[in-house]
Amino acid sequence: MSAKEPLxxxxxxxxxxxxxPILKDIDFALYPGQIHAITGENGAGKSTLxxxxxxxxxPAFGTIYLGENPVQIRTPKEAIRQGIALIHQEPLIFPDLxxxxxxxxxxxxxxxxxxxxxxxxxxxxxILQQLGVDIQADSEVGNLSIAQxxxxxxxxxxSEDAKVWIFDETTASLTSKEVSELFxxxxxxxxxxxxxxxxxxxxxxxxxxxxxxxxxRDGAKIAERKITDLxxxxxxxxxxxxxxxxxHLSRTEDTPIEPFIELKNLTGPGFKNVSLTIGKTEIxxxxxxxxxxxxxxxxxxxxxTHPTAGSIIKNGETIYVRSPKDAQRQGFALVPExxxxxxxxPNLSIEYNTSANILGASSTAGWLNAKSxxxxxxxxxxxxxxxxxxxxQPVRQLSGGxxxxxxxxxxxxxxxxxxxxxxxxxxxxxxxxxxxxQALRTQADSGKAILVISSDLAxxxxxxxxxxVMNGGTIVGEMATRDATEESVMALxxxxxx
Amino acid sequence: xxxxxxxxxxxxxLVVLLFAKxxxxxxDIPYLLGNTTIFAETGLLAIGMTLVIISGNxxxxxxxxxxxxxxxxxxxMGAGVPNIVAIGFALIVGTLLGAINGLLVAYAKLPSFLVTxxxxxxxxxxxQAMLGASxxxxxxxxxxxxxxxxxxxxxxxxxxxxxxxVVGLLLHRMTLGRWLFGIGTNKDxxxxxxxxxxxxxxxxxxxxxxxxxxxxLMLNSRLGVARYDMEPGIELKAITIVVAGGTAIxxxxxxxxxxxxxxLLLYFVRTGxxxxxxxxxxxxxxxxxxxxxxxxxxQIAANFSSNRLKKxxxxxx
Numbered sequence: 001m002s003a004k005e006p007l008x009x010x011x012x013x014x015x016x017x018x019x020x021p022i023l024k025d026i027d028f029a030l031y032p033g034q035i036h037a038i039t040g041e042n043g044a045g046k047s048t049l050x051x052x053x054x055x056x057x058x059p060a061f062g063t064i065y066l067g068e069n070p071v072q073i074r075t076p077k078e079a080i081r082q083g084i085a086l087i088h089q090e091p092l093i094f095p096d097l098x099x100x101x102x103x104x105x106x107x108x109x110x111x112x113x114x115x116x117x118x119x120x121x122x123x124x125x126x127i128l129q130q131l132g133v134d135i136q137a138d139s140e141v142g143n144l145s146i147a148q149x150x151x152x153x154x155x156x157x158x159s160e161d162a163k164v165w166i167f168d169e170t171t172a173s174l175t176s177k178e179v180s181e182l183f184x185x186x187x188x189x190x191x192x193x194x195x196x197x198x199x200x201x202x203x204x205x206x207x208x209x210x211x212x213x214x215x216x217r218d219g220a221k222i223a224e225r226k227i228t229d230l231x232x233x234x235x236x237x238x239x240x241x242x243x244x245x246x247x248h249l250s251r252t253e254d255t256p257i258e259p260f261i262e263l264k265n266l267t268g269p270g271f272k273n274v275s276l277t278i279g280k281t282e283i284x285x286x287x288x289x290x291x292x293x294x295x296x297x298x299x300x301x302x303x304x305t306h307p308t309a310g311s312i313i314k315n316g317e318t319i320y321v322r323s324p325k326d327a328q329r330q331g332f333a334l335v336p337e338x339x340x341x342x343x344x345x346p347n348l349s350i351e352y353n354t355s356a357n358i359l360g361a362s363s364t365a366g367w368l369n370a371k372s373x374x375x376x377x378x379x380x381x382x383x384x385x386x387x388x389x390x391x392x393q394p395v396r397q398l399s400g401g402x403x404x405x406x407x408x409x410x411x412x413x414x415x416x417x418x419x420x421x422x423x424x425x426x427x428x429x430x431x432x433x434x435x436x437x438q439a440l441r442t443q444a445d446s447g448k449a450i451l452v453i454s455s456d457l458a459x460x461x462x463x464x465x466x467x468x469v470m471n472g473g474t475i476v477g478e479m480a481t482r483d484a485t486e487e488s489v490m491a492l493x494x495x496x497x498x
Numbered sequence: 499x500x501x502x503x504x505x506x507x508x509x510x511x512l513v514v515l516l517f518a519k520x521x522x523x524x525x526d527i528p529y530l531l532g533n534t535t536i537f538a539e540t541g542l543l544a545i546g547m548t549l550v551i552i553s554g555n556x557x558x559x560x561x562x563x564x565x566x567x568x569x570x571x572x573x574x575m576g577a578g579v580p581n582i583v584a585i586g587f588a589l590i591v592g593t594l595l596g597a598i599n600g601l602l603v604a605y606a607k608l609p610s611f612l613v614t615x616x617x618x619x620x621x622x623x624x625x626q627a628m629l630g631a632s633x634x635x636x637x638x639x640x641x642x643x644x645x646x647x648x649x650x651x652x653x654x655x656x657x658x659x660x661x662x663x664v665v666g667l668l669l670h671r672m673t674l675g676r677w678l679f680g681i682g683t684n685k686d687x688x689x690x691x692x693x694x695x696x697x698x699x700x701x702x703x704x705x706x707x708x709x710x711x712x713x714x715l716m717l718n719s720r721l722g723v724a725r726y727d728m729e730p731g732i733e734l735k736a737i738t739i740v741v742a743g744g745t746a747i748x749x750x751x752x753x754x755x756x757x758x759x760x761x762l763l764l765y766f767v768r769t770g771x772x773x774x775x776x777x778x779x780x781x782x783x784x785x786x787x788x789x790x791x792x793x794x795x796x797q798i799a800a801n802f803s804s805n806r807l808k809k810x811x812x813x814x815x
Contacts, residue, residue, distance in 0.1 A: 304690070328692040342690045345683040347750050356680060356691050359673045366672045410691070 005067060006031050007195040008053060008084065008164050013062035015048055015219075022048045024220045026062070030164055030195035035186065037210035037227075038199045040239055041457075041490075044216040046199045050168045053197070054086035055079035085157030089169040091149035095142030100124035102141050103156045127155045131185055147178040154185065165189055166197045171205060172291055183209050201289055203235055203494050215239055233487075236494065240457070240486045249441045249463055257282050260449045261418050263297075266310035270296030271473040273310070278418070283440065283450040285464035285481070287457060287489050293473035294453045295337050298422050301451075302334040303327045314418075328357075333416035335408050337423045337453070339400075343407040346396035350388055351377050353395045353406045357414035380409040385435050401432035408436060412443060419443065422453045437463050457486045471495040502744035502796045506759040509792065510766060517770030524773055531652060535644050535720060537765045538654035539564070539729075541758075542713040543736035544743075545658075545665050546596075546706025548757045551740055552669070553702050554682035554749030555610035559599060560710055561733035562621035565726060567592045567714035569625040572634035572724035581639050588718075589711040595621060596707020600700035618733065625726035633725040636718040643719040654716050659758070661709060666754030674698060682749030738785070739764055742792040763788070 006029035015023040023045045030036055038046045051057045053064065055073035063070045066082055073079045076086065093102050100120040101108070108115040109123065124137035133151045135144065141152055150170060157165065167186070171179045186196060186209065200206060206213055207227060215222045215238040223238050230238075257279030266274045271293035278284045286294045299305045301312065303321035311318045314330060321327045327334070336342035345353050354377035355362070362373045377391060384405040388398060395406055404425070411419065424440070425433040440463065444450050454460050460467055460481070467484050469477040469492040477492040517524040524530070543560045550557045570591050575584035595617070602613040646653050669675035677698045680688040689695050718724055743760030745752025767788060771781045 302690075323692075324690055325692040325694060334690065336690055341684075342686050345680050345687055345750070348679060348683050352676070352679065356676070356693075359676050363673050366674065368671060368673060368676065370671075 004032055006065075007067065009065040010049075010053065010059075011063050011065070013049070013052060013064075014060045015045075015052055015057055016060045017048070017057070022219050023052070023059075023216075026216075026221050028214060028221070028224075030197055032163075032193045032195050033190055034212060035190055035196045035198060035210050037206040037213040038197055038216065039201055039203070039206055039213060039235070040216035040222075041201070041455075044239075045219040046201075046216050047168055048219075049216065050086060050166045050197065050199045053079070053164075054084055054166055056086070080157070080160050080162065083161065083163040084166070085153075085160065085162035085164070086166045086168060087150060087153050087157065087170050089172045091146065091153045093141045093149050093152055096140065098138050098140055099128075099135060099144075099152055099155070100137040102152050103127065103137075103159050105156075123159070124155065127158050131155060131158065132188075133181075133185075147174050147182070150174075150182070162194070164195045164197075166199070168199045169201075170198070171200065171202065179205070201494070203232060206235065207232070233491075236487060236490050240490050249437055260315060261451075262313040263301075264311045264313065266297070266300065266307050266312065268296065268300040268307035268309075269305050271300075271470075273474055274470075275310075276468050276475060276478075278449045278451055280417075280447050280449050281444050282466070283444050283452060283464045285460035285467040286451065286453045286470055287460050287467055288455075288470035288493050290455060292470040292493070294470050295422055296473075297470075298334060298337075298420050298451070298453055301327070301420060302332060328414065328416075331417035333357075333411035333414055333419045335404075335411055335419070335421040335424055337426070339404060339407060339426075344395055344403060347394050349392045350381070350386075350395050350398070350406055351391040354380055354391075354409050354413065357410050361414075376413055377409075380413050381406070383412075384409055384439055401428040404428050405432065405436065408439075412439075416448065418449045418451070420451045420453075423455065424452060425454075425456070425459060433459075457489055460489070461486065469493050501753075502799060503753060503756045503759055505792055505795045505799065506743055506756060506763045509788070510759060510763040513763060513766045513770060517766065517774065521770065521773045524770055528650065530769065531647075531650060531655065533769050534655040534658075534765060535652050535716075537761070537768070538652075538658040539713040539716050539720075540732055540735050540739065541658040541761045542661060542709045542716075543706075543732065544739040544757050544761055545662050545754070546702075546709045547736045547740045548743075548745055548752055548754055549665065549669060549678060549702045550610070550706055551737075551745050551747060552682050552749060552752045553678040553699060554685060555603060555699070555702070556614065556737070556747075557596075557599060557610065557703065557706055558614040558733055559595075559617040559621055560706065560736055561729055561731070562618045562625075563592060563595045563707060563710045564714050564717065564732065565724075565728055566595060566621040566625045567711055568717050568728070569629055569634055569724045569726060571714060572636045572718055573628065575637055575640075579637065581637075581643075584637060584640055585715060588715050589708055592707040592709070592711025592714060593704050594707065596710065597700060597704040599707075600703030603703065604696035604699040622726060629724070629726050633723040636722050636724060640715070640719050641722045644716050657712060657716070658761075661712065662754055662758050665705070665709070666758075669754055674701065678702060679750055682751075684750075735764075738789050742789050744796055760792070763792075 009029040011027055013023055013026040026049060028049065038049060040046045048057060052059055055076045055078050064073060071082065073082065094105060103124045104120045109119040110116055111119065121137040128135055128137060131151060131154060135148055135151060141149060171182065174182065190196060198210060210227050212224065213227055214224045217239065259277035260280045261278045263274050263276050274297055288294050300307045301321065303323045303326050312321060319330055321330060351374055355373040358373065358376060359368065362369045374391065386402050386405045388402060395403055408424065425436055428436065440450060452460065452464055461484060464481050467479055467481055467489060468475050469489055471493055472495065476495060543564065547557060547560060567588055571584055571588040575587055599614055599617055602608050603610045644654050648656060677693045680693055681695055681698060685695060739760045740757050741747055743756030745756060764785065767784065771784065
């Protein structure tokens with residue numbers, strides 16, 4: 001690339017969300033005619049960087065320059081007015097409106113102070129043609145595929161004459177054919193002199209399309225390199241780092257483990273041919289990127305969705321799990337990934353939240369034994385060293401870590417044989433995390449089988465005995481945790497070619 | 499002060515003191531007790547409504563269910579039928595009509611607002627189609643039962659309070675009640691936790707229908723004739739009572755004690771305004787004001803106590 005001036009530049013960018021630093025002192029610039037990949041592990045801050053430039057998040061400190069001029073971009077609308085467009089993984093569209101109405105939403109062309117739909121459709125068709133996509137401007141957007149909806153977002157940005165294009169994990173929901181079509185368009189934008197940033201954790205894509213790559217880790221910029229100066233392994237090393245101390249909570253005894261839960265070629269919504277085993281006293285992890293199908297397996301195991309093929313075997317017998325209630329009857333428990341949506345009863349008391357799973361066990365003919373429920377709840381909260389004022393206060397007043405402890409405690413109170421935890425310590429601070437890990441190891445030692453899904457490799461390496469790696473909805477590897485390194489797991493998780 | 503019920507309780511005491519000061523009729527205890535008969539029916543509707551709203555739903559059809567049950571019972575339980583059969587018939591019809599709502603909400607996964615908006619029109623429509631402009635006479639054996647009293651307490655009042663007690667225990671002391679609070683707070687989490695969300699929903703609507711069956715019998719007994727156009731707007735009165743009693747319209751929060759206190763409050767206000775000859779149109783305005791005042795006061799109290807708790811709890815991490 002020539003030594004042109006950057007279109008957008010950030011200096012000393014710091015972002016905090018909810019008091020936690022997300023981005024630390026980032027310098028970053030986008031040049032015309034350049035495709036710049038931003039990559040890093042889950043939670044490294046790559047999407048946040050994109051969103052700051054696009055006006056969705058505000059920096060706590062640092063400056064954004066448009067050309068020479070420092071600017072404040074307070075809203076996405078301001079960003080687009082400045083020629084900065086953000087294309088999302090899940091397109092933000094109005095499903096009930098047609099393509100033209102989406103493209104020109106809020107600024108439909110007017111004729112004699114009435115909106116001129118015909119003109120909007122004509123101009124939209126023009127833009128769609130420029131993009132080289134085969135969509136009709138008058139089709140209802142809700143009926144389009146995700147890829148086509150993304151094209152609608154692209155068309156909107158095009159109609160605003162955007163100069164800076166930021167693609168935030170845009171390929172995550174696309175098929176490989178759709179990806180190559182998207183890349184063709186991106187190269188077209190590049191040829192027109194636009195500056196392009198691509199947030200992605202697919203290394204293949206980085207090597208396929210980017211000129212330059214910026215690697216983030218834990219909110220800090222680790223490296224910015226020309227793509228020609230790097231190979232695949234070097235990039236993985238940059239992303240993962242190699243400084244995490246091993247602090248392993250492995251099984252206390254080394255007796256061989258009988259499989260207790262087995263999945264045989266289990267196939268369902270979002271995953272295929274998943275085979276794995278978990279023994280009693282064992283903690284097994286599933287690593288993988290967001291969208292690899294891990295949560296989907298957990299949901300099927302727990303009867304929230306239903307497998308279409310393959311089997312779930314418990315103690316040598318095939319079982320069918322039709323609903324969460326059914327799963328509970330089988331002695332299963334699931335601590336869901338999305339605590340707010342699927343785990344908590346936010347306005348109800350800590351006691352309610354902790355005891356929600358032992359209603360049957362604490363009642364005779366429907367009558368609850370309040371005293372016993374309260375005692376059991378208090379005991380469980382004590383196990384996790386949960387910090388609270390009084391057991392009757394709404395659980396939403398607790399910190400995230402303590403909320404998570406009540407949810408895990410709820411499931412342990414039900415005394416399951418098989419405990420599935422999906423991102424058990426997401427948003428939980430280091431101290432609480434340690435307490436949760438120790439409690440889980442104690443539970444495993446007492447004879448439970450535990451399956452942990454985590455995007456946090458350090459967590460899996462600390463906590464588990466064995467790790468499966470998923471990619472693209474299927475298991476691509478298995479290893480004993482003592483033989484695993486972050487690099488070996490990540491290499492599998494990022495996968496070879498699709 | 500943590501319980502929101504103190505607001506209707508205090509308002510009730512104020513209202514009683516006020517009217518007792520200005521009206522001698524209001525100091526006539528037998529009169530006051532006798533007058534509860536008319537309000538007991540609304541109260542029964544409010545008991546069921548409390549459960550429905552706590553579980554995150556709404557039942558707009560309670561009034562129409564009442565009317566249809568009452569009309570069907572009057573029409574088909576002719577003179578010869580023993581009272582006990584008529585009573586059983588009304589309870590079954592009420593329960594079934596409620597269960598229809600529940601099944602549509604739970605299994606067809608339709609919003610309860612729309613389902614019961616539909617059945618609100620439909621149930622009354624069926625009653626109208628069946629009876630037209632004329633009424634159906636209630637069997638003589640069923641008439642006037644509502645005027646019987648035990649130790650000076652009219653039966654409708656006794657029935658209302660007993661139902662409130664029983665359903666209150668169900669709500670606050672039994673597993674079904676726990677489920678309802680959870681479902682009303684976060685239906686997805688309730689499902690993930692293994693609560694029988696659908697079964698509990700059907701049960702709640704059916705139980706509401708059962709209570710309406712009791713109310714229909716009282717109505718028939720009191721009026722002696724069943725018509726399709728009786729008790730317009732009673733569903734809104736029931737909702738008013740529930741919400742003014744501290745039950746959150748968004749679900750997950752509320753109590754039976756609150757509903758009973760709120761019922762008492764509205765009863766005293768209505769009766770007091772009646773005996774002091776306040777015009778009907780003013781009465782409606784005042785009821786509306788009380789509703790807003792009560793909800794507003796609860797909001798302030800809730801914010802206050804939640805802030806205080808937050809301040810006291812210097813939470814780790």
